[in-house]
Amino acid sequence: MGDFDLKxxxxxxxxxxxxxxxxxxxxxxAPECGHGNDExxxxxxxxxxxxxSKRERINGQEYI
Structure with a gap:
């Protein structure tokens, strides 16, 4: 396997x-906010x- 025979x-x-x-x-x-997706x-x-990407739940905040 050569150079790639690593563990x-x-x-x-x-x-x-x-x-x-x-x-x-x-x-x-995991993202710092605790929610998100990695593709x-x-x-x-x-x-x-x-x-x-990260997901933010809408809880009535004025801004996100």
Whole structure:
């Protein structure tokens, strides 16, 4: 397997999503507000981008 025969440990005690690209691990933590969506964009079988959006609940605020 060459240079990509690598291993890395992750914590099973924290909620997160993980992306491996070119042998490197990226941890995707939850948004600070606690709500949102992460969309992974693939191109030619590889991760290209992550689109992160957040959701805000309407509770009668004047502005958001």
């Amino acid at each position: 890395q440990e992750i914590s099973l005690k924290e909620d997160a999503a993980y992306v491996v690209k070119n042998g490197k691990l990226t941890t995707m933590k 992974i964009v693939w191109k030619d079988g590889k991760v290209l981008d992550v689109i992160r």
